[in-house]
Structures are given as structure tokens and as C-alpha cells.
Amino acid sequence: MARTAVTASLAVLVAVGAAVQPQVTAAAGQRLAVAPAVGLLDVDDRIVDPFLAAEQSRAIVFLFASVDCPISNRYAPVVQRLHDRFAAQGVAFWLVYPNPAETPGAIRAHVKAFNYPVHALRDPRHELVKMTGVSVTPEAAVYDRQRALVYRGRIDDRYVRLGVERFAATQHDLQDALAATLDSQRVSQPSTPAVGCFIADFVY
Template identity: 50%
Template sequence: MRTDCPIYPSRTASAKRIRQHKRDYGYKLPALRDPQHALVTRAQVQVTPEAAVFDANHRLLYHGRIDDLYQDFGRARAAATTHELDDAIQAALSGKTPPPSTPGVGCYIADLE
């Protein structure tokens, strides 16, 4: 079973603000708030955006960037040339070893302990 779900780790992200963000970006997926960073910690993510893939036994298989669209802060490519999250999902679904974790480029998650 595959479940995609954006996680909002900000302690100040209200339900109203999350709904507006989802509307602004056309997200149709359910979203979760994680103000205590329980999911963030389990997924070992440190920046947004960053992704994690777990298996059916809740074992972390991949965490890191979604793709290489951003090379650095404010420096985006015309299009991504690698797709680490998609590769990790496909590997997990086919029983193969996901790619190694790749650090994300983004803002550090505030108050991450």
C-alpha cells in the first residue's frame, strides 16, 4: 500500500494556514501537522522540502531530497535531472534496495531537537 502525505512540521502552522497552502499549490493529499516533530524525527529529515519512504513495517528506507531541481538556495535548474524520491518509492515497491539518502536543499526545520 502506498500512502503519500505532506507533513507540516511548523509549530505555528494552523489548520487554516495548512488548508490555504494546500489550495495555493493544488495539493489533494491529506496533510498532517507534526508540531512536536515525532514524524520528522522518525523520518530523520532536517529541512523542508525533504521526503521519507517507509516500508510496511514502518522501517525507514530512504530520507532526503525529492529531486535535484534545487542545486542551492535560490539556484534552481530548468528541470530536475534526478528523481531520488521516485526512485526510492519504485525500489521499495519492487523489493529492491532504495538509493542512498541524499541531503535536501531547503530551510532547516525550526526547533528541531
């Protein structure tokens, strides 16, 4: 029965992906067309369009994560602080897992273990990955209330490159992007390089 339900859910996802061609493919910071319909699975195998689910929000942030990525896991406290600050101001947070090998049970346990106060979605077909243009975990993508992509990149500059870490971040890019978006200002650095585990290595 469970296998039948999952198969049916994946079939619907394929239909959604075939029917709607993603339009948000330009560089972050440009005023883009309304984001297309998106159908992602949550940890209960329900299909969710995160834009529709958060249509009353002032901004939406997608945080791409993976269960076994050390850099991604190191950012859990930062994600918690950002959520505590901005969720009350109308920002919707989604945690997105692009690794198709990570099961709903593993993701659910990961969210609990790291105390993420964020709804988790699965992107095994990399629909949202391609739409946002992210390439690693952790990486963030921010959409404004018109569903235009306004920021894509690192959470902060704590990691200079793989294996090289600052004692503390000197630039808080995601925080600044959210603050600017809530103030109806253009994000000064709409795209920044992120350091982490390569999503392309997640075979699907």
C-alpha cells in the same frame, strides 16, 4: 470550547510521545525495527497514526512542507505527479507540516491553493521530524510495508543549493525510491541531501 479541545488533543499527544520512545533513528536504507506508534494532529485536530491509517499500503511517503517556504511550494506540481503515478499502486502519501506557527486554517488553505491531493498532518512537536531525521522542507521519508525507513532526502536534484537551481532535475530520487520499494528492491541511494527551509528554525 475550541481551545479546550485543542488542549486535550495536545495532552494526548504528549502522553503518546512519553509512552513510546521512537526507534527509527538509524540512517535511511537500513532495515529498521517496526516504526513506533505516532500520534499527529490533522487539520481538524484529530489524532492520527499515519502508519495505522495506511497499514494496507505497500509503501508510505511523508512529504514535509511549510506554508511560506518558496522551494517547498515550487514542488507542489511534482508532488501531484508522484501521487498520480504511485497512489494507484498502493503508496500512501502524507503531507507533514512541522511549523507550529502554522494554524490548521492556514494549512487547509495551503493544501487547497496548491491543489495537493494529499492528506495533511501537523507535527508541531517534531515527533515525526526526529523519527525520520529530516531537516528541511521540502524533504521526503519513505517507509516500506514492514514500516522500515528506506529513503530520506530530496525529491529530486533540481536545487543544487540555496539560490542555485537547475533548469530541470537530472535525478528523480523520490520517484526512484518509490519504484524500487514497490519492486521489493533496495533503494540505491537511501539518503540524499535536501535543499530548502530549515525545520530547526521553526520554534516550538
